[in-house]
Amino acid sequence: MLPATLDDLKVLDLSQGLAGPVCAKILADFGADVVKVEPLKGDAARNMAPFFGNAPHPEKSLVYSLANLNKRGVKVNFEDAEGRALIRQMAQKADIIIESYKPGYLASLGLDYESLARDNPRLIMVSITPFGQTGPYKDFKNEEIITYALSGIMSISGLAEREPLKHGGMQSQYEGGLAGAVGTLAAIHARDMLGEGQQVDISLQDVITSTLVIHQPMYGWVGAVQGRRRPSGSNYGQVQECKDGYFIWQTGGGAEWSDIIEFFGSEQLKEERFATVAGRALHGIDLDRIVLDATKDRTMQELFNTASEKYHMLFGIVQEPQDLARCPHLEAREYFQEVDHPVMGRIKVPYRLWSMPDAPAVYRRSAPLLGQHNAEVFGEMLGLDSDRMSALAAKGVI
Amino acid sequence: MIRLSKKPLEGIRVIDSSYVFAGPYATGLLGDLGAEVIKVEGPTRPDFTRGGAFSGLLPENEPKDDPWNRMSAYNLVNRGKKSLVLDLTRKEGRDVFVDLLKKSDVLVENFTPRVMRGWGLDYPNLKKLNPGIIMVSNTGYGRGGPYSAYPAQATTQEATHGLAAVTGYAGGEPSKAGQSYVDFLAAWTICMAAMIGLRYRRRFGSGLWADIGMYQLGCYNVSEFVMDNIANGAKGERIGNRHRQYAPQGTYRCAGKDAWCALSVRDDDEWRALAGVIGKPELASDSRYATEAARRTNHDAIDALITQWTSNLSKIEAMERLQQAGVPAGAVLDGRDLHFNPQLKERGLIEKVAFPPERDMGPARPLIGRPWNFSKIPLSIKGPAPAYGQHNAEVLRDVLGYDEARIAALRAEKLVVDGKPVKPREFPMMSMDKRVEIGRLAYWEPDYREKLGIL
Numbered sequence: 001m002l003p004a005t006l007d008d009l010k011v012l013d014l015s016q017g018l019a020g021p022v023c024a025k026i027l028a029d030f031g032a033d034v035v036k037v038e039p040l041k042g043d044a045a046r047n048m049a050p051f052f053g054n055a056p057h058p059e060k061s062l063v064y065s066l067a068n069l070n071k072r073g074v075k076v077n078f079e080d081a082e083g084r085a086l087i088r089q090m091a092q093k094a095d096i097i098i099e100s101y102k103p104g105y106l107a108s109l110g111l112d113y114e115s116l117a118r119d120n121p122r123l124i125m126v127s128i129t130p131f132g133q134t135g136p137y138k139d140f141k142n143e144e145i146i147t148y149a150l151s152g153i154m155s156i157s158g159l160a161e162r163e164p165l166k167h168g169g170m171q172s173q174y175e176g177g178l179a180g181a182v183g184t185l186a187a188i189h190a191r192d193m194l195g196e197g198q199q200v201d202i203s204l205q206d207v208i209t210s211t212l213v214i215h216q217p218m219y220g221w222v223g224a225v226q227g228r229r230r231p232s233g234s235n236y237g238q239v240q241e242c243k244d245g246y247f248i249w250q251t252g253g254g255a256e257w258s259d260i261i262e263f264f265g266s267e268q269l270k271e272e273r274f275a276t277v278a279g280r281a282l283h284g285i286d287l288d289r290i291v292l293d294a295t296k297d298r299t300m301q302e303l304f305n306t307a308s309e310k311y312h313m314l315f316g317i318v319q320e321p322q323d324l325a326r327c328p329h330l331e332a333r334e335y336f337q338e339v340d341h342p343v344m345g346r347i348k349v350p351y352r353l354w355s356m357p358d359a360p361a362v363y364r365r366s367a368p369l370l371g372q373h374n375a376e377v378f379g380e381m382l383g384l385d386s387d388r389m390s391a392l393a394a395k396g397v398i
Numbered sequence: 399m400i401r402l403s404k405k406p407l408e409g410i411r412v413i414d415s416s417y418v419f420a421g422p423y424a425t426g427l428l429g430d431l432g433a434e435v436i437k438v439e440g441p442t443r444p445d446f447t448r449g450g451a452f453s454g455l456l457p458e459n460e461p462k463d464d465p466w467n468r469m470s471a472y473n474l475v476n477r478g479k480k481s482l483v484l485d486l487t488r489k490e491g492r493d494v495f496v497d498l499l500k501k502s503d504v505l506v507e508n509f510t511p512r513v514m515r516g517w518g519l520d521y522p523n524l525k526k527l528n529p530g531i532i533m534v535s536n537t538g539y540g541r542g543g544p545y546s547a548y549p550a551q552a553t554t555q556e557a558t559h560g561l562a563a564v565t566g567y568a569g570g571e572p573s574k575a576g577q578s579y580v581d582f583l584a585a586w587t588i589c590m591a592a593m594i595g596l597r598y599r600r601r602f603g604s605g606l607w608a609d610i611g612m613y614q615l616g617c618y619n620v621s622e623f624v625m626d627n628i629a630n631g632a633k634g635e636r637i638g639n640r641h642r643q644y645a646p647q648g649t650y651r652c653a654g655k656d657a658w659c660a661l662s663v664r665d666d667d668e669w670r671a672l673a674g675v676i677g678k679p680e681l682a683s684d685s686r687y688a689t690e691a692a693r694r695t696n697h698d699a700i701d702a703l704i705t706q707w708t709s710n711l712s713k714i715e716a717m718e719r720l721q722q723a724g725v726p727a728g729a730v731l732d733g734r735d736l737h738f739n740p741q742l743k744e745r746g747l748i749e750k751v752a753f754p755p756e757r758d759m760g761p762a763r764p765l766i767g768r769p770w771n772f773s774k775i776p777l778s779i780k781g782p783a784p785a786y787g788q789h790n791a792e793v794l795r796d797v798l799g800y801d802e803a804r805i806a807a808l809r810a811e812k813l814v815v816d817g818k819p820v821k822p823r824e825f826p827m828m829s830m831d832k833r834v835e836i837g838r839l840a841y842w843e844p845d846y847r848e849k850l851g852i853l
Contacts, residue, residue, distance in 0.1 A: 005597050006594075050632065132745055134771075136740050136744065137740075140721050141725065144662075145641075145661075151731070152736045153577070154660070156577060157577075163651070165567065166639045167561060168563075168564030168620065168623075168636070169564055174618065175586070178587060178590070179769050179770070182586050183772075185594065186407075186770065186772070187772065188597065190774070192600065193404060193406065198775070200771070200772055201772075203769060205742070209766065210747070210766050211577070214454050214578070215577060216474070216765070217765055217766075218454055218839075219734050219737055219843075221454065221455050222459050222830065222842065223844055224839050225840050226838075226840060227656065227839065229837070238571075248554050249554070308545070308549065309548070314551055314554050315554055318562050319559070320560070320563045320633060321564075321624045324560050325624050329613070335617070348628050353615060355540060355609040356591065356608045358606040359598050
């Protein structure tokens with residue numbers, strides 16, 4: 001058994017949805033003992049589509065099963081004094097709490113950092129919320145598109161003559177999970193060195209704005225503001241259609257222009273006017289027509305493999321979800337994890353973010369059912385016996 | 399408030415031999431967290447962000463004598479580093495690099511797999527030179543697997559890793575994210591891998607190798623679509639700004655040039671609130687809109703009603719009135735707005751980084767800091783990005799302990815180069831008005847320094 005880097009850490013995951021849970025999942029992947037603490041009605045992600053078999057069911061949310069792999073799960077009534085006492089007791093034995101409640105909610109229950117750290121000064125609490133714990137927007141209602149609008153990224157996405165365009169899915173949530181794990185690890189380092197825990201406050205708006213490294217400084221450098229793409233009449237540098245889908249190609253990489261001409265196999269590309277970047281931009285419409293004609297009978301996968309392997313071109317293909325689900329490269333990289341889930345059965349779940357042969361992410365268990373590990377966790381962590389647990393369950397505390 | 403006496407990564411030395419955004423941004427952030435970061439570039443191979451398409455713009459759009467030190471994106475991601483210019487294509491240059499790696503804790507690199515192997519600096523070899531080093535390799539597809547050797551960069555990857563397929567106007571073509579999207583997923587991941595590696599070394603005594611393929615990171619961020627396909631055979635779809643379930647959702651045109659406010663209505667209560675705020679409370683009980691399913695069906699009609707209301711308000715006013723009524727709403731901020739937004743301001747996300755007079759960059763420039771606020775470690779960007787080769791002597795003397803004669807010999811052999819790249823990257827000069835005219839920019843404000851207070 002390889003050593004697991006975080007196997008000395010106990011984490012309480014009080015977070016819901018996707019960002020906080022992904023952060024806690026990453027800690028679990030590298031060995032942390034993560035206990036998901038859900039309110040009685042469960043994490044909101046349990047009600048999020050898509051569902052296994054398309055039927056809404058609290059144990060069939062695919063997002064929940066993705067973001068909570070490798071965790072044990074308990075359910076506790078946060079609104080009940082005895083429930084809060086249990087959470088406080090668990091917090092005394094924990095190294096890290098990850099949470100995503102509205103700012104002020106945990107404080108209203110006496111479960112804020114100050115209160116919990118009084119008995120456990122080594123405790124780290126990481127809050128991952130749409131706008132963070134401070135500032136005039138901290139209580140704003142949020143949804144993915146709102147984070148996207150207020151982070152600035154939407155102003156440069158889409159076409160100039162149309163409305164700003166959100167990226168597909170829930171990008172700010174995944175990014176919040178990744179960035180959140182960075183903040184958590186930094187706080188773990190600080191604690192390892194100096195012995196003290198602290199609060200880490202992460203705002204998804206800040207996270208997404210942080211990705212605008214080309215866009216943001218243009219203003220402070222010369223007062224410039226980028227907008228959305230104007231139609232140039234040409235698709236060069238954008239996606240283009242081939243026989244069975246779309247592809248995108250670029251110059252650069254390991255390919256000379258002569259390689260690219262050979263790859264597309266069109267004599268017309270040898271014309272002098274296409275030989276320079278400026279020329280290709282100027283004659284983009286003609287270039288598109290020639291490239292489209294040269295690729296109309298070729299498949300995406302063949303174009304991708306040939307361009308990349310034989311010509312070392314920068315080349316991409318628009319892969320659909322079904323292409324990723326059976327991608328040979330992802331399989332070879334052991335990206336998917338086969339999971340035996342008690343309700344859904346066997347299912348393949350996206351899992352491995354990166355490879356680290358000496359201390360890899362290790363799969364241990366499927367996402368917990370609601371309250372699945374109540375007996376195990378309350379017994380082992382808090383020393384509750386079965387009579388006590390039955391009594392708490394009867395009162396609706398756990 | 400109690401403050402800890404040290405930053406988390408103080409005492410850690412990071413070598414950044416990576417280029418463009420992912421690795422350089424990650425190591426810039428590790429620098430913010432306290433690490434000493436030495437950026438290594440080649441005499442004929444300056445970082446791509448020192449010119450060309452990736453580099454952003456020059457202060458006042460003026461190249462002066464050293465445009466390679468002045469580009470905006472370069473200065474953001476490389477903040478607080480030291481710069482060493484060293485010829486890694488020659489054995490004698492690599493010897494210096496090896497000396498440096500022996501004295502370092504982390505190496506972040508994004509060479510193609512065969513380059514490091516060819517130099518005998520792949521992890522099995524590097525580990526022999528420095529058993530404690532944490533090597534973080536970031537490439538398009540990672541080592542191993544059929545696409546491992548495929549050239550890649552963010553623009554082509556965002557199609558391949560599945561984001562483009564689910565991004566786009568309804569009924570339209572797949573759309574690009576358009577800002578090196580996957581590089582930033584990789585930046586966070588590099589930071590994680592480096593810090594997990596450092597903790598692994600602290601606990602178990604040796605370094606390790608992290609093999610990051612950006613493709614996987616991009617794929618992970620469309621997981622719900624992939625799982626829906628695995629579980630249900632579902633196909634991806636492009637639905638613009640709408641939501642599969644919630645309705646209405648979208649961006650609505652407001653008063654002013656290119657002004658928009660986004661909103662999302664997730665239940666009947668929020669619908670009632672929206673109906674009230676736009677002055678049509680009767681819509682709440684109108685059967686065409688009363689349920690979520692009905693609102694999805696009649697989305698276009700709702701959009702027209704909302705736009706009637708938003709088009710007379712500024713985007714900020716629309717947002718504030720919607721939020722006050724309990725409707726999730728957000729103005730679409732642009733690159734200028736980010737600098738004056740009260741929320742980002744209070745969070746301190748954008749910092750003014752001071753430049754010394756000899757850099758002739760003006761007194762200070764605003765740059766994105768970090769999205770984490772630590773209660774006991776007040777962090778800030780340590781200093782500006784370095785000029786090309788600025789710390790050559792300092793690194794060779796203070797870190798490697800080379801004497802003056804050896805340093806002079808390295809310079810004489812052009813193994814170490816000061817000041818100017820042998821082959822500077824080109825930067826297409828164009829007036830600001832021309833950039834706006836051809837659509838590279840939406841607009842520019844000549845009085846931005848006054849507005850920012852950086853005169």
